[in-house]
Amino acid sequence: MRKTLKTVTLALATALTAPAMLSAQELKIALSSEPSAADPHYHNLTPNNAVARHIFDTLVTMDRLQAMHPGLAESWKTVDDLTWEFKLRKNVKFHDGTPFTADDVIFSFERVPNVPKSPAPKTSYVRGKYIEKVDDHTIRIKTVKPEALMLNHLAQIEIMSAKAAKDVTTQDLNAGKGTVGTGPYQFVEFVPGDRMVVKRNDAYWGAKEPWATVTFKFIKSDPTRVAALLSGGVDVIEGVPTADAQKLAKEPKVSLSSEFSNRVIYLHLDRLRKEASPFIKGKDGADIPNPLNNLKVRQALSMAINRPAIVDRIMEGEATPASQLLPDTYAGTSKNLKPVAYDVNGAKKLLTEAGYPNGFKLTIHGPNGRYTNDTKIIEAVAQMFTRIGIETGVETMPPSVFFSRASSGGPDKTPEFSMILAGWSAGTGEPGDSLRALLGTNDPKAGSGSANRGRYSNAELDALISKAFATVDADKRAALLAAASELAMNDVGLIPIHYQKNTWAAKKGLKVEPRTDEYTLAMSVRP
Amino acid sequence: MLAFIIRRLAQALVVIVAMVVLVFFGTHVIGDPVWMMVPGDATQEQIEQVRREFGFDQPAYIQFFRFLGDVMQGEFGRSYVHGESAITLILERMPATMELAFAALVLAVVIGIPLGLFAGLKPDHPLSRGIMAASILGFSLPTFWVGLMLIMLFSVMLGWLPATGQGTTVEIFGIRTSLFTLDGWKHLFLPAVNLALLKVSLVIRLTRSGAREASLQDYVKFARAKGLSPARIVGVHILKNILIPIVTVLGLEFGSLVAFSVVTETIFAWPGMGKLLLEAIQRLDRPLIVAYVMVVVLLFVTINLIVDILYSALDPRVRLTGSQA
Numbered sequence: 001m002r003k004t005l006k007t008v009t010l011a012l013a014t015a016l017t018a019p020a021m022l023s024a025q026e027l028k029i030a031l032s033s034e035p036s037a038a039d040p041h042y043h044n045l046t047p048n049n050a051v052a053r054h055i056f057d058t059l060v061t062m063d064r065l066q067a068m069h070p071g072l073a074e075s076w077k078t079v080d081d082l083t084w085e086f087k088l089r090k091n092v093k094f095h096d097g098t099p100f101t102a103d104d105v106i107f108s109f110e111r112v113p114n115v116p117k118s119p120a121p122k123t124s125y126v127r128g129k130y131i132e133k134v135d136d137h138t139i140r141i142k143t144v145k146p147e148a149l150m151l152n153h154l155a156q157i158e159i160m161s162a163k164a165a166k167d168v169t170t171q172d173l174n175a176g177k178g179t180v181g182t183g184p185y186q187f188v189e190f191v192p193g194d195r196m197v198v199k200r201n202d203a204y205w206g207a208k209e210p211w212a213t214v215t216f217k218f219i220k221s222d223p224t225r226v227a228a229l230l231s232g233g234v235d236v237i238e239g240v241p242t243a244d245a246q247k248l249a250k251e252p253k254v255s256l257s258s259e260f261s262n263r264v265i266y267l268h269l270d271r272l273r274k275e276a277s278p279f280i281k282g283k284d285g286a287d288i289p290n291p292l293n294n295l296k297v298r299q300a301l302s303m304a305i306n307r308p309a310i311v312d313r314i315m316e317g318e319a320t321p322a323s324q325l326l327p328d329t330y331a332g333t334s335k336n337l338k339p340v341a342y343d344v345n346g347a348k349k350l351l352t353e354a355g356y357p358n359g360f361k362l363t364i365h366g367p368n369g370r371y372t373n374d375t376k377i378i379e380a381v382a383q384m385f386t387r388i389g390i391e392t393g394v395e396t397m398p399p400s401v402f403f404s405r406a407s408s409g410g411p412d413k414t415p416e417f418s419m420i421l422a423g424w425s426a427g428t429g430e431p432g433d434s435l436r437a438l439l440g441t442n443d444p445k446a447g448s449g450s451a452n453r454g455r456y457s458n459a460e461l462d463a464l465i466s467k468a469f470a471t472v473d474a475d476k477r478a479a480l481l482a483a484a485s486e487l488a489m490n491d492v493g494l495i496p497i498h499y500q501k502n503t504w505a506a507k508k509g510l511k512v513e514p515r516t517d518e519y520t521l522a523m524s525v526r527p
Numbered sequence: 528m529l530a531f532i533i534r535r536l537a538q539a540l541v542v543i544v545a546m547v548v549l550v551f552f553g554t555h556v557i558g559d560p561v562w563m564m565v566p567g568d569a570t571q572e573q574i575e576q577v578r579r580e581f582g583f584d585q586p587a588y589i590q591f592f593r594f595l596g597d598v599m600q601g602e603f604g605r606s607y608v609h610g611e612s613a614i615t616l617i618l619e620r621m622p623a624t625m626e627l628a629f630a631a632l633v634l635a636v637v638i639g640i641p642l643g644l645f646a647g648l649k650p651d652h653p654l655s656r657g658i659m660a661a662s663i664l665g666f667s668l669p670t671f672w673v674g675l676m677l678i679m680l681f682s683v684m685l686g687w688l689p690a691t692g693q694g695t696t697v698e699i700f701g702i703r704t705s706l707f708t709l710d711g712w713k714h715l716f717l718p719a720v721n722l723a724l725l726k727v728s729l730v731i732r733l734t735r736s737g738a739r740e741a742s743l744q745d746y747v748k749f750a751r752a753k754g755l756s757p758a759r760i761v762g763v764h765i766l767k768n769i770l771i772p773i774v775t776v777l778g779l780e781f782g783s784l785v786a787f788s789v790v791t792e793t794i795f796a797w798p799g800m801g802k803l804l805l806e807a808i809q810r811l812d813r814p815l816i817v818a819y820v821m822v823v824v825l826l827f828v829t830i831n832l833i834v835d836i837l838y839s840a841l842d843p844r845v846r847l848t849g850s851q852a
Contacts, residue, residue, distance in 0.1 A: 030691075034806075036608045043608070044566050117580060117610050119564035124573055170610045192609060193620055194693065194798035219691055219796040220806075223675055227690045228796075231682035234691075400811045403562035427568050437568060444571035451567065 025212040027522055030225045032239035034218035036119070038190040039173040040158035040181075041112050044120040049156070050519035051216060054198050055095075056158035056181035059086060059105065060151045064515040064524065065329070066262065066429030068151045072100065072159055072182065081146045081472060088137040092205045094161045095186045102133040107162035115170065125153040146470050148477055152428040184209050184523060194218060198522075214522040229254065229505055236512055238520040240503040242318040242372055248505050258503035259514030260320055260327045263425035265371055267364070267381070267495040268438075269298060270418040272455035278410070279363040279418035283391070288360060292418070296354035298492035302340045303347040304388045305381055311498050314376045318503060322496035324485045325424065325434040331474070332431045332481035337489050339496075347388045359389030365406065366421035368396040372500055378421050381497070406453050415453045423500070424451065425518070431481050436465050439493045456493040532832065539828035543821055550820045551594065551813065555587045560607055560811035581607060594814070603821075604814030606807070613818035617800050621822075623693060624792070624799030626704055628784035630719035632777065635726035640773070642727075643734025644761065648742060650735075658731060665728030674721045674794040681717060689714050691796035718795040722788055726780055733776060737769030744768075771841055778834035779827075786823040 036043045040052035061071035070076075073086040092100040109131055113123040129147070132140045141150070161180045168178035179187040184206065185198035196216045200209050217234055219225040222241040228234045230253070240248060240256065248254050269292045270277045276287035291297045307321035320327070321339035328335050351359060362385065366378045375396045382392035396402075402420075409416030426434045441457040442449030448462065449455075461484055468480035489496070504512040506525065513524040561578050569577075578584045582593060597604050603614040646655040682690035694714030696703040705711025741747060742765060750760050789801035796802075800819065807815035 037610060042610060043564075044569075046566075117605060119577060119581075119607055119610075120566055120569065121573065121576070123576070124570060174611070191798065192616070193802055194796075217692055217796065220802075221793050221796065224678065224691055224794055224796055227675075227678045227683050231678075231686060231690045233682070233689050398557075398809070400560070400563050400809065401558045404558035407562065408559075424567060427566070433568060437570070444575070447570045447572060450570040450572075450574070 027211040027214045027525060028217060028234040029214065029520060029522065030217045030219045030228050030234040030237040031520060032220060032225060035196065037170050037174055038179055038187065039115065039170040041115045041122055042118050042170045044122050046518050050521060051196055052158050053183065053519065053521055054185040055179060055183045055187050056160065057183050058155050058158055060154045062155045062429060062517065064513055066516055068155065078472060082143050084141045084150055086139050088139065089205060090137055092182050093203055094164065094182055095180045095201060096161065096164050098161060098163050100182050101136045102139045104159055104162045105139055106131050106133060108157060108159045111160065112157060122156055125156045146472050148469055148472050149428055152430065185214060209523065210527055211522055235510055236504060236506045236525055238504055240505045242316045245318055245503055246316055253508050254505050255508055256503060256505050257512045257514045258501045259516055261425065261500045261502045261518055262326060262429065262516045263423050263500045264322050264325050265377065265423045265497045265500065267497065268420050268422060268454035269494065270454055272414060277418040281361040283358055283360060291356060291360055294354045295492065296350045297356065300347040300350035300388060301385065302492055302495045303343045304384050305497065306342040306384055307339050307498060310377060310380055314373050314380055315498065318501045319498040320501065322498045324489050324496060325438065326426050326431045327499050330430060332478045334482040334485045336486060344388060351388060359391065361391045362419060363393040363395055364419045364421060365417040366396050367399040367402040370399040371423040374421060377497065415455065420453060431485055432465065432468055435484050435488060439488045440465055454494060458491060461487050535828065535832055539825065543824050546820050546824055547817055550817050551591055552587060554811060554813045554816055558811060559583060560813060563810040564607060603818050606815045607812045608810050613814040616803065616815065617818055617822050620798060620800040620803055622704060623797060624785055624788055624801060626706060627715065627718055627722060627788060627797060627799060628781060630715055631723035631726060631784055632781050634719055634723035635730050639727045639730025640734050643731040644738050646731065647735040647738025648761065650739060662728035662731045665724050670721060670790045671794055673724060674791060677717050677721055688717050693798055718791050718797050722784060722791045729776065729780065730773065733773050734769065737772060738765055741765045741768050771838065774837055774841065775834055778830050782827045782830045785826060
């Protein structure tokens with residue numbers, strides 16, 4: 001009886017959703033987090049950037065694996081170590097019909113650092129870059145020191161129209177005033193909390209899009225997003241919850257596509273304190289010198305983590321065990337590094353050799369709800385540590401509380417915790433920035449170690465990273481970064497756990513090309 | 528009457544100021560909003576820049592006085608995340624929430640009062656027992672679960688109603704509403720039922736106990752003795768007398784429907800202000816949280832005032848004078 005009922009309702013549901021499939025012109029996409037504005041320079045945040053890509057082009061574009069391709073810049077060359085020359089694409093028109101020229105590039109670069117009350121400006125991408133207009137379709141960018149990440153940075157700067165966007169505010173842009181780009185879609189409306197609508201730009205310089213209009217609906221609740229897809233309310237959803245991925249894979253109406261993301265989930269270890277670390281105690285509860293300074297202890301901890309089990313059981317296959325900061329398909333990573341194998345006896349042996357035959361007591365802190373299954377991962381890791389004799393407690397808290405305590409909750413604004421779980425996504429698509437931010441010596445003036453909440457510091461690593469940043473030649477730079485990755489991972493500067501996967505689900509018949517940068521783009525959806 | 532209203536408004540002002548102080552410093556203790564604003568790969572320098580721009584580097588009391596300055600100028604602070612005036616953001620989304628709350632309230636009254644009356648007048652009827660049992664379910668089932676079940680059943684399995692969003696809206700007097708389109712009603716139905724469920728149960732219970740009590744009163748016996756029709760006894764004599772507690776409770780409940788429809792709005796992706804509040808709290812968007820609390824306090828004060836005025840209409844013994852509180 002139950003089975004027949006299910007068949008009947010399923011047939012009914014398919015019958016009802018079938019007519020919607022015919023209108024292939026309109027695409028509805030559900031986003032899990034909403035952009036805070038339609039101003040592309042206002043808030044450097046994944047949903048904002050992803051939505052902006054529809055309306056605005058960048059000089060250099062990143063493909064789904066974050067490799068660089070010509071965008072509004074047709075070609076480029078380095079004149080010398082400090083000068084780059086870019087040829088701009090000709091016959092490109094903004095949505096309002098004005099032609100695109102070098103002046104628009106200069107205007108956009110000047111606008112980026114001057115957006116008032118920007119919660120996350122893109123200033124760092126334009127700093128130290130001085131543009132000269134050679135002619136209407138040629139520009140030169142001069143830098144103070146060699147800028148290896150020039151192309152990666154240019155891929156983050158949306159080009160706005162010097163004419164249409166002159167003196168417009170973020171509020172104007174949200175309302176559609178001056179929201180004029182050269183991108184494949186044109187702005188229609190932005191209703192905060194509900195939706196953003198764009199329509200096809202028929203005069204686009206690149207391949208024409210198959211969708212006449214695209215509506216992004218903001219649906220934060222995971223089960224609701226899945227239900228919206230199953231009921232035919234939307235055609236594509238991002239952020240498929242790990243718990244539903246396997247179920248959806250069996251659903252005949254739905255097709256899934258996933259890709260490794262550039263986000264690694266890792267444990268940061270307290271290396272700031274040489275003496276007692278606040279959340280590490282001896283078995284008797286007394287203060288002990290920080291054991292995390294001992295390489296063998298760090299190796300034992302990494303060895304105690306059963307990464308395949310976490311990937312399999314907690315992430316339901318929606319992740320892949322990690323060996324470094326980025327999957328080794330990216331340039332600048334090391335092919336020699338493999339995820340540390342799970343070995344309880346080996347870990348116990350190392351602990352004994354390090355002088356902790358009975359282990360110690362430890363508390364891991366982490367955010368609750370910031371990364372996929374974050375709390376469950378910490379709980380699993382804590383059990384695995386307990387198995388090798390390190391009695392491990394878990395404390396999670398809302399992200400808003402966690403990040404401020406983990407970064408500067410201790411005395412003198414030092415990181416407060418002994419061990420934390422966090423995640424990191426490499427927006428630039430290479431490991432240089434990640435290494436510098438997570439494992440470079442904490443030095444705000446030099447811009448290194450900004451997310452180094454463990455305060456790991458290794459002069460040799462710093463030197464390698466600096467050298468890589470000063471090397472413009474891509475291959476040499478990649479080799480230096482690979483060496484830096486090996487050095488940092490062999491010294492267990494942090495413990496990588498896994499790389500998250502990004503999964504999209506679409507109605508049967510639609511194909512979503514998955515991306516590593518977590519962007520959900522209508523340009524990736526094809527009938 | 529006028530003195531009464533003025534006194535009420537003065538009290539409201541005190542409550543608002545107290546709430547603003549509490550919420551401002553309360554959210555200040557939680558953490559530094561800068562971490563919720565910048566992307567994960569922000570450099571120290573960028574973080575400091577944002578801190579300076581928004582004044583997070585200043586001590587709490589200075590930030591508070593700056594905020595008060597903004598309020599005095601009618602700015603009420605700009606949302607950290609959206610960059611727009613916090614009050615504007617809330618007011619823009621208020622119609623959607625009002626619409627939902629209003630629909631839920633109507634459902635609660637239309638379903639709750641007849642069922643409650645029936646259960647009160649015929650307490651031993653099996654149907655009455657059924658109604659009372661069902662009302663316990665209505666009280667105890669968590670909203671988020673019922674919401675998901677409704678979506679599962681009516682949207683995913685049966686495909687009768689859409690699962691999310693507000694549907695087609697039309698602008699009436701500059702307000703977006705979905706009350707005038709069929710598609711809008713389809714979208715409104717499930718969230719309204721979900722939100723109304725608890726209130727229906729509440730109204731059933733209130734009406735039932737009121738009706739049971741009233742039906743034993745002398746004036747009902749007298750009316751019956753006079754030979755009035757049962758319909759008139761119930762419709763005029765009993766109903767009018769039990770309406771006072773129901774109006775009070777519904778008034779307050781309407782306030783809570785508007786202010787705390789957070790769960791329903793999140794589950795049904797309803798673009799109302801509850802969803803806005805939830806995101807503001809997660810992102811520590813202080814001006815938005817404070818503005819929301821101010822709006823909600825004002826709302827409750829207004830509703831209380833309206834309820835008091837309605838009282839005097841329902842019960843001539845109630846007098847609205849300035850001297851009594």
